[in-house]
Amino acid sequence: MRRRARRERPRACLALRCGDDRGHRAALGRGHAHDGAPRGDRVKKRKTQPWMTAADYGRTLGGLSVNLIVRDVARSLPFYTGVLGLSALYSDGDFAALEGHGVRLQLHADHTYERMPWAERLQGLGKRGFGAEIRILGIEPDAAERRAREAGYTVLVATRDWPHGWRDCVLEDPDGYTFAVGTPLPA
Incomplete structure:
Protein backbone atom coordinates (compact mmCIF):
# COMPACT_ATOMS: atom_id res chain seq x y z
CA MET A 1 0.00 0.00 0.00
CA ARG A 2 1.38 3.37 -0.99
CA ARG A 3 1.12 6.05 1.65
CA ARG A 4 0.55 9.66 0.83
CA ALA A 5 3.25 12.06 1.87
CA ARG A 6 2.12 13.84 4.98
CA ARG A 7 1.31 17.43 4.20
CA GLU A 8 3.18 19.87 6.39
CA ARG A 9 0.82 21.64 8.75
CA PRO A 10 0.72 25.43 8.46
CA ARG A 11 1.92 27.26 11.53
CA ALA A 12 -0.54 29.57 13.26
CA CYS A 13 2.15 32.21 13.58
CA LEU A 14 2.23 32.61 9.80
CA ALA A 15 -1.16 34.31 9.98
CA LEU A 16 0.04 36.65 12.70
CA ARG A 17 3.23 38.03 14.18
CA CYS A 18 5.25 35.03 15.24
CA GLY A 19 7.24 35.48 18.42
CA ASP A 20 5.72 38.87 19.16
CA ASP A 21 8.03 40.10 21.88
CA ARG A 22 5.64 42.77 23.08
CA GLY A 23 3.90 40.22 25.31
CA HIS A 24 0.27 39.26 25.60
CA ARG A 25 -1.10 42.81 25.57
CA ALA A 26 0.05 43.22 21.96
CA ALA A 27 -2.08 40.26 20.95
CA LEU A 28 -5.28 41.48 22.60
CA GLY A 29 -8.09 42.67 20.43
CA ARG A 30 -7.43 40.62 17.31
CA GLY A 31 -10.07 38.09 16.08
CA HIS A 32 -10.82 34.62 17.48
CA ALA A 33 -9.85 31.10 16.49
CA HIS A 34 -13.34 29.69 16.91
CA ASP A 35 -15.22 32.07 14.66
CA GLY A 36 -16.63 30.52 11.56
CA ALA A 37 -16.89 27.09 13.17
CA PRO A 38 -19.93 25.02 12.22
CA ARG A 39 -22.75 25.26 14.74
CA GLY A 40 -22.47 21.59 15.63
CA ASP A 41 -19.70 22.55 17.96
CA ARG A 42 -21.53 23.27 21.26
CA VAL A 43 -19.26 26.13 22.28
CA LYS A 44 -20.50 29.69 22.64
CA LYS A 45 -20.93 31.49 19.32
CA ARG A 46 -18.65 34.48 18.82
CA LYS A 47 -19.73 37.77 17.32
CA THR A 48 -16.39 39.34 16.39
CA GLN A 49 -14.28 38.96 13.27
CA PRO A 50 -12.22 35.76 13.25
CA TRP A 51 -8.48 35.62 13.77
CA MET A 52 -8.82 32.48 11.69
CA THR A 53 -11.59 29.91 11.60
CA ALA A 54 -11.60 27.07 14.09
CA ALA A 55 -11.06 24.68 11.19
CA ASP A 56 -8.05 26.64 9.92
CA TYR A 57 -6.49 26.84 13.38
CA GLY A 58 -7.23 23.16 14.04
CA ARG A 59 -5.31 22.23 10.91
CA THR A 60 -2.22 23.96 12.32
CA LEU A 61 -2.16 21.60 15.32
CA GLY A 62 -0.34 18.31 15.29
CA GLY A 63 0.77 15.80 17.86
CA LEU A 64 -0.13 16.83 21.38
CA SER A 65 -1.63 20.23 22.03
CA VAL A 66 -3.10 21.28 25.34
CA ASN A 67 -6.38 23.16 25.77
CA LEU A 68 -6.99 24.53 29.26
CA ILE A 69 -10.34 25.93 30.31
CA VAL A 70 -9.71 28.92 32.56
CA ARG A 71 -11.89 31.31 34.52
CA ASP A 72 -10.36 34.45 32.98
CA VAL A 73 -8.06 34.41 29.94
CA ALA A 74 -6.64 37.90 30.62
CA ARG A 75 -5.79 36.93 34.21
CA SER A 76 -4.06 33.74 33.04
CA LEU A 77 -1.98 35.21 30.19
CA PRO A 78 0.78 36.80 32.30
CA PHE A 79 1.59 33.39 33.81
CA TYR A 80 1.98 31.79 30.39
CA THR A 81 3.81 34.67 28.70
CA GLY A 82 5.76 36.17 31.61
CA VAL A 83 6.61 33.09 33.68
CA LEU A 84 6.70 30.26 31.15
CA GLY A 85 7.92 32.46 28.29
CA LEU A 86 5.33 31.31 25.74
CA SER A 87 4.42 33.65 22.89
CA ALA A 88 0.81 34.73 22.57
CA LEU A 89 -0.07 34.21 18.91
CA TYR A 90 -3.53 35.56 19.65
CA SER A 91 -5.67 36.40 22.65
CA ASP A 92 -8.95 37.99 23.55
CA GLY A 93 -11.41 37.61 26.44
CA ASP A 94 -12.55 34.20 25.22
CA PHE A 95 -9.49 32.47 23.81
CA ALA A 96 -5.70 32.54 23.59
CA ALA A 97 -3.34 30.58 21.35
CA LEU A 98 0.18 30.26 22.73
CA GLU A 99 3.33 28.49 21.67
CA GLY A 100 6.96 28.10 22.63
CA HIS A 101 9.48 25.49 23.80
CA GLY A 102 7.85 22.96 21.44
CA VAL A 103 4.43 23.44 23.08
CA ARG A 104 1.12 24.46 21.49
CA LEU A 105 -1.32 25.57 24.17
CA GLN A 106 -4.78 27.09 24.05
CA LEU A 107 -6.76 28.81 26.80
CA HIS A 108 -10.55 29.00 26.62
CA ALA A 109 -12.68 31.01 29.06
CA ASP A 110 -15.29 29.05 31.01
CA HIS A 111 -18.19 30.77 29.25
CA THR A 112 -17.06 29.48 25.85
CA TYR A 113 -17.97 26.00 27.06
CA GLU A 114 -21.34 26.90 28.59
CA ARG A 115 -23.21 24.63 26.16
CA MET A 116 -21.09 21.57 26.87
CA PRO A 117 -22.81 18.85 28.92
CA TRP A 118 -20.15 19.11 31.64
CA ALA A 119 -20.18 22.93 31.89
CA GLU A 120 -21.68 22.94 35.38
CA ARG A 121 -18.51 21.28 36.67
CA LEU A 122 -16.67 24.50 35.84
CA GLN A 123 -18.76 26.41 38.38
CA GLY A 124 -16.81 25.09 41.38
CA LEU A 125 -14.25 27.25 43.11
CA GLY A 126 -11.62 24.53 43.54
Missing part, protein backbone atom coordinates in the same frame (compact mmCIF):
# COMPACT_ATOMS: atom_id res chain seq x y z
CA LYS A 127 -8.34 24.09 41.72
CA ARG A 128 -8.69 22.55 38.28
CA GLY A 129 -5.39 20.99 37.45
CA PHE A 130 -4.69 18.78 40.44
CA GLY A 131 -3.87 15.26 39.36
CA ALA A 132 -2.32 16.23 36.03
CA GLU A 133 1.15 17.71 35.69
CA ILE A 134 2.14 19.36 32.43
CA ARG A 135 5.90 19.08 31.87
CA ILE A 136 7.78 21.46 29.60
CA LEU A 137 11.44 20.73 28.97
CA GLY A 138 13.47 23.70 27.78
CA ILE A 139 12.45 26.42 30.24
CA GLU A 140 15.26 27.50 32.58
CA PRO A 141 13.76 26.55 35.98
CA ASP A 142 15.64 28.97 38.24
CA ALA A 143 14.53 31.93 36.12
CA ALA A 144 10.95 30.64 35.83
CA GLU A 145 10.74 30.17 39.60
CA ARG A 146 12.08 33.70 40.17
CA ARG A 147 9.56 35.19 37.72
CA ALA A 148 6.72 33.23 39.33
CA ARG A 149 7.63 34.41 42.83
CA GLU A 150 8.05 38.03 41.69
CA ALA A 151 4.61 37.95 40.04
CA GLY A 152 2.95 36.33 43.07
CA TYR A 153 2.25 32.90 41.56
CA THR A 154 2.43 29.70 43.60
CA VAL A 155 5.67 27.73 43.51
CA LEU A 156 4.66 24.21 44.55
CA VAL A 157 8.21 22.79 44.45
CA ALA A 158 11.33 24.96 44.37
CA THR A 159 13.95 24.33 41.69
CA ARG A 160 16.07 21.27 42.35
CA ASP A 161 17.87 18.40 40.65
CA TRP A 162 15.81 15.21 40.39
CA PRO A 163 16.81 11.55 40.02
CA HIS A 164 14.86 11.39 36.73
CA GLY A 165 17.50 13.59 35.08
CA TRP A 166 15.82 16.99 35.20
CA ARG A 167 16.49 20.20 37.06
CA ASP A 168 13.03 21.64 37.44
CA CYS A 169 10.50 23.48 39.55
CA VAL A 170 6.76 22.95 39.81
CA LEU A 171 4.54 26.01 39.34
CA GLU A 172 0.80 26.58 39.52
CA ASP A 173 -1.20 28.87 37.24
CA PRO A 174 -4.14 30.98 38.53
CA ASP A 175 -6.63 28.13 37.95
CA GLY A 176 -4.54 25.45 39.64
CA TYR A 177 -3.00 23.83 36.56
CA THR A 178 0.41 22.43 37.48
CA PHE A 179 3.55 22.85 35.36
CA ALA A 180 6.91 21.18 35.91
CA VAL A 181 9.39 23.22 33.91
CA GLY A 182 13.08 22.60 33.57
CA THR A 183 16.13 21.47 31.71
CA PRO A 184 17.97 18.15 31.50
CA LEU A 185 20.84 17.57 33.89
CA PRO A 186 24.27 17.06 32.34
CA ALA A 187 25.07 13.39 31.79
Whole structure:
Protein backbone atom coordinates (compact mmCIF):
# COMPACT_ATOMS: atom_id res chain seq x y z
CA MET A 1 0.00 0.00 0.00
CA ARG A 2 1.38 3.37 -0.99
CA ARG A 3 1.12 6.05 1.65
CA ARG A 4 0.55 9.66 0.83
CA ALA A 5 3.25 12.06 1.87
CA ARG A 6 2.12 13.84 4.98
CA ARG A 7 1.31 17.43 4.20
CA GLU A 8 3.18 19.87 6.39
CA ARG A 9 0.82 21.64 8.75
CA PRO A 10 0.72 25.43 8.46
CA ARG A 11 1.92 27.26 11.53
CA ALA A 12 -0.54 29.57 13.26
CA CYS A 13 2.15 32.21 13.58
CA LEU A 14 2.23 32.61 9.80
CA ALA A 15 -1.16 34.31 9.98
CA LEU A 16 0.04 36.65 12.70
CA ARG A 17 3.23 38.03 14.18
CA CYS A 18 5.25 35.03 15.24
CA GLY A 19 7.24 35.48 18.42
CA ASP A 20 5.72 38.87 19.16
CA ASP A 21 8.03 40.10 21.88
CA ARG A 22 5.64 42.77 23.08
CA GLY A 23 3.90 40.22 25.31
CA HIS A 24 0.27 39.26 25.60
CA ARG A 25 -1.10 42.81 25.57
CA ALA A 26 0.05 43.22 21.96
CA ALA A 27 -2.08 40.26 20.95
CA LEU A 28 -5.28 41.48 22.60
CA GLY A 29 -8.09 42.67 20.43
CA ARG A 30 -7.43 40.62 17.31
CA GLY A 31 -10.07 38.09 16.08
CA HIS A 32 -10.82 34.62 17.48
CA ALA A 33 -9.85 31.10 16.49
CA HIS A 34 -13.34 29.69 16.91
CA ASP A 35 -15.22 32.07 14.66
CA GLY A 36 -16.63 30.52 11.56
CA ALA A 37 -16.89 27.09 13.17
CA PRO A 38 -19.93 25.02 12.22
CA ARG A 39 -22.75 25.26 14.74
CA GLY A 40 -22.47 21.59 15.63
CA ASP A 41 -19.70 22.55 17.96
CA ARG A 42 -21.53 23.27 21.26
CA VAL A 43 -19.26 26.13 22.28
CA LYS A 44 -20.50 29.69 22.64
CA LYS A 45 -20.93 31.49 19.32
CA ARG A 46 -18.65 34.48 18.82
CA LYS A 47 -19.73 37.77 17.32
CA THR A 48 -16.39 39.34 16.39
CA GLN A 49 -14.28 38.96 13.27
CA PRO A 50 -12.22 35.76 13.25
CA TRP A 51 -8.48 35.62 13.77
CA MET A 52 -8.82 32.48 11.69
CA THR A 53 -11.59 29.91 11.60
CA ALA A 54 -11.60 27.07 14.09
CA ALA A 55 -11.06 24.68 11.19
CA ASP A 56 -8.05 26.64 9.92
CA TYR A 57 -6.49 26.84 13.38
CA GLY A 58 -7.23 23.16 14.04
CA ARG A 59 -5.31 22.23 10.91
CA THR A 60 -2.22 23.96 12.32
CA LEU A 61 -2.16 21.60 15.32
CA GLY A 62 -0.34 18.31 15.29
CA GLY A 63 0.77 15.80 17.86
CA LEU A 64 -0.13 16.83 21.38
CA SER A 65 -1.63 20.23 22.03
CA VAL A 66 -3.10 21.28 25.34
CA ASN A 67 -6.38 23.16 25.77
CA LEU A 68 -6.99 24.53 29.26
CA ILE A 69 -10.34 25.93 30.31
CA VAL A 70 -9.71 28.92 32.56
CA ARG A 71 -11.89 31.31 34.52
CA ASP A 72 -10.36 34.45 32.98
CA VAL A 73 -8.06 34.41 29.94
CA ALA A 74 -6.64 37.90 30.62
CA ARG A 75 -5.79 36.93 34.21
CA SER A 76 -4.06 33.74 33.04
CA LEU A 77 -1.98 35.21 30.19
CA PRO A 78 0.78 36.80 32.30
CA PHE A 79 1.59 33.39 33.81
CA TYR A 80 1.98 31.79 30.39
CA THR A 81 3.81 34.67 28.70
CA GLY A 82 5.76 36.17 31.61
CA VAL A 83 6.61 33.09 33.68
CA LEU A 84 6.70 30.26 31.15
CA GLY A 85 7.92 32.46 28.29
CA LEU A 86 5.33 31.31 25.74
CA SER A 87 4.42 33.65 22.89
CA ALA A 88 0.81 34.73 22.57
CA LEU A 89 -0.07 34.21 18.91
CA TYR A 90 -3.53 35.56 19.65
CA SER A 91 -5.67 36.40 22.65
CA ASP A 92 -8.95 37.99 23.55
CA GLY A 93 -11.41 37.61 26.44
CA ASP A 94 -12.55 34.20 25.22
CA PHE A 95 -9.49 32.47 23.81
CA ALA A 96 -5.70 32.54 23.59
CA ALA A 97 -3.34 30.58 21.35
CA LEU A 98 0.18 30.26 22.73
CA GLU A 99 3.33 28.49 21.67
CA GLY A 100 6.96 28.10 22.63
CA HIS A 101 9.48 25.49 23.80
CA GLY A 102 7.85 22.96 21.44
CA VAL A 103 4.43 23.44 23.08
CA ARG A 104 1.12 24.46 21.49
CA LEU A 105 -1.32 25.57 24.17
CA GLN A 106 -4.78 27.09 24.05
CA LEU A 107 -6.76 28.81 26.80
CA HIS A 108 -10.55 29.00 26.62
CA ALA A 109 -12.68 31.01 29.06
CA ASP A 110 -15.29 29.05 31.01
CA HIS A 111 -18.19 30.77 29.25
CA THR A 112 -17.06 29.48 25.85
CA TYR A 113 -17.97 26.00 27.06
CA GLU A 114 -21.34 26.90 28.59
CA ARG A 115 -23.21 24.63 26.16
CA MET A 116 -21.09 21.57 26.87
CA PRO A 117 -22.81 18.85 28.92
CA TRP A 118 -20.15 19.11 31.64
CA ALA A 119 -20.18 22.93 31.89
CA GLU A 120 -21.68 22.94 35.38
CA ARG A 121 -18.51 21.28 36.67
CA LEU A 122 -16.67 24.50 35.84
CA GLN A 123 -18.76 26.41 38.38
CA GLY A 124 -16.81 25.09 41.38
CA LEU A 125 -14.25 27.25 43.11
CA GLY A 126 -11.62 24.53 43.54
CA LYS A 127 -8.34 24.09 41.72
CA ARG A 128 -8.69 22.55 38.28
CA GLY A 129 -5.39 20.99 37.45
CA PHE A 130 -4.69 18.78 40.44
CA GLY A 131 -3.87 15.26 39.36
CA ALA A 132 -2.32 16.23 36.03
CA GLU A 133 1.15 17.71 35.69
CA ILE A 134 2.14 19.36 32.43
CA ARG A 135 5.90 19.08 31.87
CA ILE A 136 7.78 21.46 29.60
CA LEU A 137 11.44 20.73 28.97
CA GLY A 138 13.47 23.70 27.78
CA ILE A 139 12.45 26.42 30.24
CA GLU A 140 15.26 27.50 32.58
CA PRO A 141 13.76 26.55 35.98
CA ASP A 142 15.64 28.97 38.24
CA ALA A 143 14.53 31.93 36.12
CA ALA A 144 10.95 30.64 35.83
CA GLU A 145 10.74 30.17 39.60
CA ARG A 146 12.08 33.70 40.17
CA ARG A 147 9.56 35.19 37.72
CA ALA A 148 6.72 33.23 39.33
CA ARG A 149 7.63 34.41 42.83
CA GLU A 150 8.05 38.03 41.69
CA ALA A 151 4.61 37.95 40.04
CA GLY A 152 2.95 36.33 43.07
CA TYR A 153 2.25 32.90 41.56
CA THR A 154 2.43 29.70 43.60
CA VAL A 155 5.67 27.73 43.51
CA LEU A 156 4.66 24.21 44.55
CA VAL A 157 8.21 22.79 44.45
CA ALA A 158 11.33 24.96 44.37
CA THR A 159 13.95 24.33 41.69
CA ARG A 160 16.07 21.27 42.35
CA ASP A 161 17.87 18.40 40.65
CA TRP A 162 15.81 15.21 40.39
CA PRO A 163 16.81 11.55 40.02
CA HIS A 164 14.86 11.39 36.73
CA GLY A 165 17.50 13.59 35.08
CA TRP A 166 15.82 16.99 35.20
CA ARG A 167 16.49 20.20 37.06
CA ASP A 168 13.03 21.64 37.44
CA CYS A 169 10.50 23.48 39.55
CA VAL A 170 6.76 22.95 39.81
CA LEU A 171 4.54 26.01 39.34
CA GLU A 172 0.80 26.58 39.52
CA ASP A 173 -1.20 28.87 37.24
CA PRO A 174 -4.14 30.98 38.53
CA ASP A 175 -6.63 28.13 37.95
CA GLY A 176 -4.54 25.45 39.64
CA TYR A 177 -3.00 23.83 36.56
CA THR A 178 0.41 22.43 37.48
CA PHE A 179 3.55 22.85 35.36
CA ALA A 180 6.91 21.18 35.91
CA VAL A 181 9.39 23.22 33.91
CA GLY A 182 13.08 22.60 33.57
CA THR A 183 16.13 21.47 31.71
CA PRO A 184 17.97 18.15 31.50
CA LEU A 185 20.84 17.57 33.89
CA PRO A 186 24.27 17.06 32.34
CA ALA A 187 25.07 13.39 31.79
